[in-house]
Amino acid sequence: MASTTTKEAWSILKKAYQGIDKVIFVKLQTLWKEFDNLSMKEKETIQVFFNCVINIVDNIKILDDTIDDKKVVQKVLKSLLIELDHIVAVTEESKDFSMLSVTELMVSL
Numbered sequence: 001m002a003s004t005t006t007k008e009a010w011s012i013l014k015k016a017y018q019g020i021d022k023v024i025f026v027k028l029q030t031l032w033k034e035f036d037n038l039s040m041k042e043k044e045t046i047q048v049f050f051n052c053v054i055n056i057v058d059n060i061k062i063l064d065d066t067i068d069d070k071k072v073v074q075k076v077l078k079s080l081l082i083e084l085d086h087i088v089a090v091t092e093e094s095k096d097f098s099m100l101s102v103t104e105l106m107v108s109l
Contacts, residue, residue, distance in 0.1 A: 031060050039079045072102050
């Protein structure tokens with residue numbers, strides 16, 4: 001409330017919610033580890049799994065790191081249950097992954 005400019009207020013808020021560089025680094029490492037270890041659980045629906053993926057990806061982006069859709073799409077397809085392999089195969093045959101967004105993948109699954 002004591003800040004006189006928008007930039008100053010933003011800087012204060014950024015520090016308060018992101019923390020210092022070491023904290024950001026540790027948070028990012030944790031998020032990337034979660035992303036790397038993602039796999040769909042036995043009783044989990046595709047929607048719940050996608051929500052988990054999107055949550056991790058959004059948190060990575062909030063901390064100013066980048067992750068492209070292609071990497072997320074590949075991760076999702078590799079992490080689905082074996083029972084969904086036939087759907088993955090059809091999706092891989094019918095879609096161009098270089099142009100496929102995460103949202104489009106979710107809709108097609």
